[in-house]
Amino acid sequence: MDRSLDLYKPDFWYVLAVGVLVLVPIVSPALRKWAWGAMNVAFLGVLFGLPDLRRASSLLERHAVADAAALVANSGLAAVCMALVIAWITLQAIQWRRAGVLPLFFGGLTVAGLFVIHKLPVQTLYDWQHLREALEAVGLSGTRVQPLKSVLVTISFSYVALRMAEAMRLVYEGRHPAPDLPSTINYLVPFHMLAAGPIQAYAEFVAQPAVPERLTASNALRGVERIAHGLFKKYVLATIVSRACLTGFKAPLPFLGAEVLFFYLWVYLDFSGYSDITVGAGRLLGVATPENFNRPYTARNLIDFWDRWHMSLSRFIYRNLFIPVQLTLLRRTGPQAALWCAGVAFSVSFLLCGLWHELNVRWALWGVMHAAGLVTVNWYRAWLQKTLSREAFNRYRANRGIRVAAIVLTQVFVAITLWVATGPRE
Amino acid sequence: MDPILARLQEIFRTVLLDDTLTLTPETSGKDFEAWDSLTHVTLMVHAERAFKIQFTSSEIAGWQNAGELAKLIENRLQAKG
Secondary structure (H helix, E strand, C coil): CCCCCCCCCCHHHHHHHHHHHHHCCCCCHHHHHHHHHHHHHHHHHHHHCCCCHHHHHHHHHCCCHHHHHHHHHCCHHHHHHHHHHHHHHHHHHHHCHHHCCHHHHHHHHHHHHHHHHHHCCHHHHHHCHHHHHHHHHCCCCHHHHHHHHHHHHHCCHHHHHHHHHHHHHHHHCCCCCCCCHHHHHHHHCCHHHCCCCCCCCHHHHHHCCCCCCCCCHHHHHHHHHHHHHHHHHHHHHHHHHHHHHCCCCCCCHHHHHHHHHHHHHHHHHHHHHHHHHHHHHHHHHCCCCCCCCCCHHHCCCHHHHHCCCCHHHHHHHHHHHHHHHHHHHHHHHCHHHHHHHHHHHHHHHHHHHHHHHCCCHHHHHHHHHHHHHHHHHHHHHHHHHHHCCHHHHHHHHHCHHHHHHHHHHHHHHHHHHHHHHHCCCC | CCHHHHHHHHHHHHHCCCCCCCCCCCCCHHHCCCCCHHHHHHHHHHHHHHHCCCCCHHHHHHCCCHHHHHHHHHHHHHHHC
């Protein structure tokens, strides 16, 4: 059964309504943190269902303690709660200087391992001998992987993994203290950002006020308005585009190009609609929720596009991959090699970004195409700046015809890369 | 003009290819089209070399305007002695 978050179902909206009613009156920072944590765990309970406590109790009556414990521990809710406690302990251990790099290594390896299980089909996992042996070595035989995978899919683990990775890095670098247990829960699995982000930066999570400003009527209205806007985009406009223009890329060749563009439009409406709902929910709950889209259809080149599309992901990549790679290279080579260094940093960042979406060749190709596009834009811009005078360069930038052509080219390129990554599979 | 900001202004003019650029503490990436996430790192490496300091990845992504960057450099120079 697919138990992933579906906004059609009332569960999300019940929890949101209860969350607003419970959280808004709380003025104590500690109480608010715990209440928000309890709300997030309660939502996991709604997603997974509670363990069969009646059966566990009857097992206890028959003194089958181990069976009762296994019954509770094997439920999705218990598994995620245990994982959150382990994440919290790991972050504390990373902060504990005497443990050196070991907790970071353990945490990184665990997150990477779970990510691979989340993303690869079970059959593929067991087709690779080394992977199969590694899984069996940690007690994950074939029958145990599927339930684990189902839990990871339900909580959209790829987003949780990025949040955990950033928290581990910043705690290890000593930039921020390790979070306490409720903050670990609230950062890793905030219920309104669970399905598909946004990915909140750990620094922003730490910096947000412990108790937000009191929810005013106008702020509440703005939150509701944003949710309504998102619902309209996701369930009306995206549905119309899907029903009227998408055939699963079965359209004959002359129309396939149009369908590729409409598919990109559908992804934008669906995803930005979802993001509007999370931002609106965050406003009502008083939980800082990053913006994910800023009119990406106006981007005049790929660098501009990534400043506007899935911004929480692109900023994560910028902070955690692009900057470290480019910085390391630039320090070795000097600023005169900036273009080459940026090229390498783009390639590493977007190849990994593609593989984060799906661990397959098509998404790797998507990453390579975006990296190549970004490198091209960067070199072209440098060439223009070198060739043209400042006035001529400014005239070039301001030229309406060039702007429109650049926007169209950028959008078509993005649509094609999306089709390459997600188009029909033979 | 604050000497750190004045030195930063020279760096910004070189990297952003704009000899008329004037840096104030409030100047941010939004003020220049050429200042994007890419040139941002190049600016920081120029600043590292000019002031003989090193930033962490988090510091590079963490400031919002030239005033904050100047303050960051000032703190780093003071810590260096």
